Every structure is written in C-alpha cells, then in structure tokens.
Amino acid sequence: MSAQQSRVAEAIRAAGEKRKGALIGYLPVGFPDLDTSVEAAIAMARSGADVLELGLPYSDPVMDGVVIQEATQAALAGGFRVRHVIEAVRRVSEAVDTPVLVMTYWNPVMQYGVERFARELAEAGGAGLITPDITPDAAAEWIEVSERFGLDRIFLAAPSSSDERLKLVVEAATGFVYTVSTMGITGERRELDAAARSLTARLREQGPVIACVGIGLSTAEQVSAALDYADGAIVGTAFVRALRDGGVPGLAETVRTVAAGTAR
Template structure:
C-alpha cells in the first residue's frame, strides 16, 4: 500500500488475541490427517472493489480453499508478478485502506469460520503501528501475517505483538536460502513456512519443480512447521504435483486472472473463481503427502 493508512475500523484486541494461530494450526493438522496438502488461496483486498474482494475471498473458502491470504495492496509490490501488480493498482486507485484490509479479513472469516491471514510488505505495518496492526488483525479474527520482506533480525517487535494477540508469523524462504539461514528463519516463524519458487516458462517447469521439492526437503530438516509452496500453480494437475511433496499449495495469480478476465462482470468472475478453487481442491486431494 502507499502512504494512505486510514483508520483501523476494528476494536482493539486483548493479550492472547482471538487465538487465530490455533485455528490455522488445526486446519493444517486436519489436512495432514487426511493425507493431503492444504489449499491456500490469495487475493488482494479491495480488488476489484472492497465488497467484491470480500465476496471473492468467501467464494474461495466456500469452494475448496482451506485458508485464504488477504493481500494488503502496495504501490510498489516488488516481490509480486505483473498479474498481482495489476490487481494491486486497481485496488489502490479505488482508495483501499488498511481499514478495508481488516474488514476483508473480518468478513471472510466470519462468513466461513476458516483461517484468514494478511500478506503484506513491512512498510505499511511499520507506519500504521505494529501493536495497532496486530491488535486490529486479531480482533478481526485474523490467523496471522505473512511478511515476505521483513528480515528475521528486525522482526522482534512484530513477533512480540503477534504472540500477544495469538497471531502466526509466517516467513518466506527461497531456493537461494542457505541451510543455516533456513534454520534461523524457521526457528523464528510460526503457523507455516512459505516456500517461494517459480514454475518457470514452458519447457523449464520440470527442473523448477525439482528445485521446489528440494527446498521443501531442506526446510523440513530445520523445522516441524508445515511447509506450503507458492509455485505459480494454475490448474489441478499442477496442484496435485506440488501436493505430492508439500504440506500446502498456495495459489494467487490464477485466481486474480479469473477476476481480471471479467472487469465489468463480478458474478462471472466469482463463478470462475469458485470453479477453479474446486478443481484445485480436487487436485490437492489426489496428491499424496508423506
């Protein structure tokens, strides 16, 4: 998000929060007990509108996603690809604020009872106030926060606030992370580990898939936390493939594309989102998690 922060729009949480991390842990454990990977969906708040984004998040959770990540739109999302950058730009031009992100989390969780996390770059949280952000996210029923650009060494204030309010702190690891770095990151995190990689262009997918599988194996050597993979998955066959070696399959751009394809027809976009979520859910259930 840019410098607009707005009002939180939520009541302040108390120490211990809502226990969102307990719900997250339970859902991931249940998927494991069912011998499958969890399906994790992602959509930015405020896209295509605030109300439309809430409907889309609910649609994901009702159609097969076990968990949803609500993105906090940023004016310079350097770690996101062009599809999510486009959605973020639409949300920002629509005037989305942190209050809308919190509202999206609240209403998606309230409608489904499922875990909803916020995925955000660090700067908006820092500007808004770490304690304030954690308290409002917890009061909204949030399960935690994914912070892709927050170094572990600088995460103490956030982790303290998150623990006080019952929120998970999810860190991101990459194939370039050395083993000692993986151990440091996973020791500081909670909820799950986000293993980031790319499917690559046509013709390179097999080798990139192997790299992601190796990253999951290396990460598991350092932690007992579930390891969920963001790989650019867009169909059931790919979801099944990733589910064979990961504890969770994270899908974002494919859902955003469905909504972008219907800029003036939210109903059709939601129908496509529901269909894709159901197909992906079937895919992760065919994948065999060790």
C-alpha cells in the first residue's frame, strides 16, 4: 500500500493494538434528514466505531441492498445535494476525532469536479474516499488529486479479482483495502463467505496491506469472526436499520452491541 500518512490506517492499527481489530460503521448522509444523519454519525463514533463511512446518496446504487437503497432514496427525495456531504463531514469532524471517509460512486464526484470535491473534503476534515465503482487502472486523476490533498483512496477487492488486479489495488490503495466478502449487494448474510478469508490471504500475498471486510456483517459474532483474519470489519445495513427503526438512541445501542465483537 502507498506510504502516505493515513489517519484511517493509524486508527485501524490502534484498534488492533488495543482490541482484536477495528469497527468501521456506515451511514448515508441525509437520512432521515441532514441534521439527524450528522447526529447519528457522531453517536456511532462515540459508541464504538473506529472509522466512519458516510455514504453519498446516489440515484443508481448498483452495490447497495434494499435497506440502504431505501435510506438513500429517502435522502434524495428529501432534497439531498452533494454539498451536504461536505457539510456533514465538517460537522462530524468538529465533534469527534474519529476519521471520516466518504463512500461514493464516481459519477457525482466527476460532476462536482474531482479537484473541487477533494479540496472541499480535505478542508472539511475528511480522511478520504471509498470508491466502489472505480478501479486503480481507471483512477489516474483521482490518485494524483488525492495525493495532493492528503486523502485516502480506498479501492475494493472482490473474490473474482485476478491476482494482477489485487496487486494493483494493494499498490494504489491507502488507508485500507475494502475486502468484499460476497459477490453481490450489501445486506446481512447469515453465513460469512469463506471467500472473504481466502481473498484476504490473497491480498496479503501481494504486499503489506490493511484489509477490512465488508458486505454481509451485522452481528458482534460476525465482526469477531472477520477479525480472526482481517484488520477491520465494516457494518452498514444493521446500523441503517437501527437508525430507521430506533432513531439515534437505537443506533447507538446497536453500535455498542456490535462493537463488542472487536474485543479480544
């Protein structure tokens, strides 16, 4: 992985020294409204998330499961704009020290302007981007801009990726590599795919890497199982559902429960 200083990598390493590994929590910006989504992200950090992943709602979310799709559609219907992500990052970063990443499809960043987005994200205190639909070989502009603004670039690795592709990902990524546990969309899975374990091993063969497993994790037990072989566990659907059904207090309680899976 690229050697630039990374607050995200530091937070994950620190979690691995104190506990079994890191918990990365996802929520979409603007759900159920902008102010509540900011409050929810702050609560997530204070309840045990080591890194925050704020989703940029998008009209064609090819990777998202039903719960997250419904939340992002509600945010869009409520008047979400790309600038709200920058505002949310700023407000969350002022309240907590937890690194804040933005998870976004590439089209909104391109429409906004790659350099403008990066500058505003960095100025707001953001740590970087997770980009599910852009690969390192197609990301020359983003790699150059992210290095200039000191932002992490987190690419995805999937069980179907060739060794050559995994090598590219490991070399280009900073912060961590988002290790996709199952092919398909986000959501909860009862059985964590054995593919995640073998994919993490394949990534480690390509060089030093911080690997965090996402897609399908929703319980403390699943988080603990993922941290047997990965550096971090990413939880999204379970947290979005908790916020939807129980508001910020319900979310905080769920995050605390799931975070127990990071204990040694």
